[in-house]
Amino acid sequence: MTTIVRPGEQTAHPPATAERCSLCGSARYKTLLRAKGRKVIECHGCGLRALDPMPSLSRMIAINEETVHPFFQACLEDESSYRGYFANKLDDLQQQRTEGRLLDVGCGAGFFLDAARARGYDVAGVDLSAVPTAYARDQLRLDVTMGSLYDYRAPSDAFDLITIFQTIEHDPNPAALGAELFRIMAPGGTLMVTTPAADGFVARVMGKRWFGYRNVEHVTFFTRRSLQHALEAAGFEIISLDVEHGKKLTMKYVLNRLINYYYNHRTFIRNGLRLLHPAVFLLGKVVLFEPWAHLYAIARKPETASSVGPVPAQLPAQEPDGGRGAPPTITDE
Numbered sequence: 001m002t003t004i005v006r007p008g009e010q011t012a013h014p015p016a017t018a019e020r021c022s023l024c025g026s027a028r029y030k031t032l033l034r035a036k037g038r039k040v041i042e043c044h045g046c047g048l049r050a051l052d053p054m055p056s057l058s059r060m061i062a063i064n065e066e067t068v069h070p071f072f073q074a075c076l077e078d079e080s081s082y083r084g085y086f087a088n089k090l091d092d093l094q095q096q097r098t099e100g101r102l103l104d105v106g107c108g109a110g111f112f113l114d115a116a117r118a119r120g121y122d123v124a125g126v127d128l129s130a131v132p133t134a135y136a137r138d139q140l141r142l143d144v145t146m147g148s149l150y151d152y153r154a155p156s157d158a159f160d161l162i163t164i165f166q167t168i169e170h171d172p173n174p175a176a177l178g179a180e181l182f183r184i185m186a187p188g189g190t191l192m193v194t195t196p197a198a199d200g201f202v203a204r205v206m207g208k209r210w211f212g213y214r215n216v217e218h219v220t221f222f223t224r225r226s227l228q229h230a231l232e233a234a235g236f237e238i239i240s241l242d243v244e245h246g247k248k249l250t251m252k253y254v255l256n257r258l259i260n261y262y263y264n265h266r267t268f269i270r271n272g273l274r275l276l277h278p279a280v281f282l283l284g285k286v287v288l289f290e291p292w293a294h295l296y297a298i299a300r301k302p303e304t305a306s307s308v309g310p311v312p313a314q315l316p317a318q319e320p321d322g323g324r325g326a327p328p329t330i331t332d333e
């Protein structure tokens with residue numbers, strides 16, 4: 001649910017720009033579209049779609065500060081929907097492995113971890129947002145760390161299973177993210193990823209109006225091709241990769257997402273949406289279904305793979321403010 005942006009990223013390692021693709025290094029790209037004042041480019045080499053230029057880290061932090069709290073409330077109100085969705089994901093995970101150490105990256109309020117623990121996994125989570133991680137720790141008694149995956153500095157080969165739901169699209173450098181996931185995964189371990197599908201039905205119908213392009217928190221946009229490239233380039237073997245239905249959605253959730261969607265629009269639109277909240281209570285039982293909206297991949301780190309290397313050099317220094325809350329937290333469904 002939440003992301004990962006390396007503090008200090010901009011100075012040390014520029015993310016994707018028109019110069020070079022951050023995923024495959026290709027210098028060949030085209031301008032795909034412009035949406036909401038943002039330009040999205042597509043790499044010829046791997047198909048990755050990314051903002052050009054990438055927003056600054058400080059900009060993303062500012063956006064997150066404004067969006068995380070309403071989103072967190074929406075999460076709590078939509079808990080049963082999340083839990084239903086995650087139960088299906090756990091069914092799939094158990095087909096790969098029925099026990100082991102599991103890390104959920106971008107764990108948010110911890111609904112998935114809570115359910116995974118109940119099925120016998122030894123669970124831990126990491127998330128950039130203070131409020132959801134506090135909820136996961138205090139209400140659900142989960143082992144959850146606030147901070148980025150990079151700050152987390154897990155030992156190599158530390159986890160048998162890693163899940164990362166709706167998070168990779170927030171990271172300006174998918175190659176660095178893939179490398180870190182691979183490093184901390186034990187050989188033979190299973191990775192489960194979801195991300196909005198830029199080649200899904202909804203995205204193709206909506207074009208540049210697709211929420212993925214307009215969500216101010218998203219900086220990369222994956223198709224089946226580019227997600228496969230990202231996972232394989234990191235060293236993973238694909239077990240399955242397809243477009244799936246998303247969660248069941250309540251009207252209230254949709255409304256909260258619309259408020260986020262119109263983040264940059266005139267204030268009266270956002271306030272108008274907020275005013276609609278009472279009406280939504282009347283529709284509270286209406287359930288929608290996200291149609292073919294997400295990519296869903298399961299991958300494996302080969303048994304023979306080695307990840308004995310050191311912690312990657314691009315890991316940031318300690319937070320200058322002592323780690324209070326500076327890491328940007330970017331939240332998603």
Ligand SMILES: [Zn+2]
Binds near residue numbers: 021025047
């Ligand atoms: Zn590329």
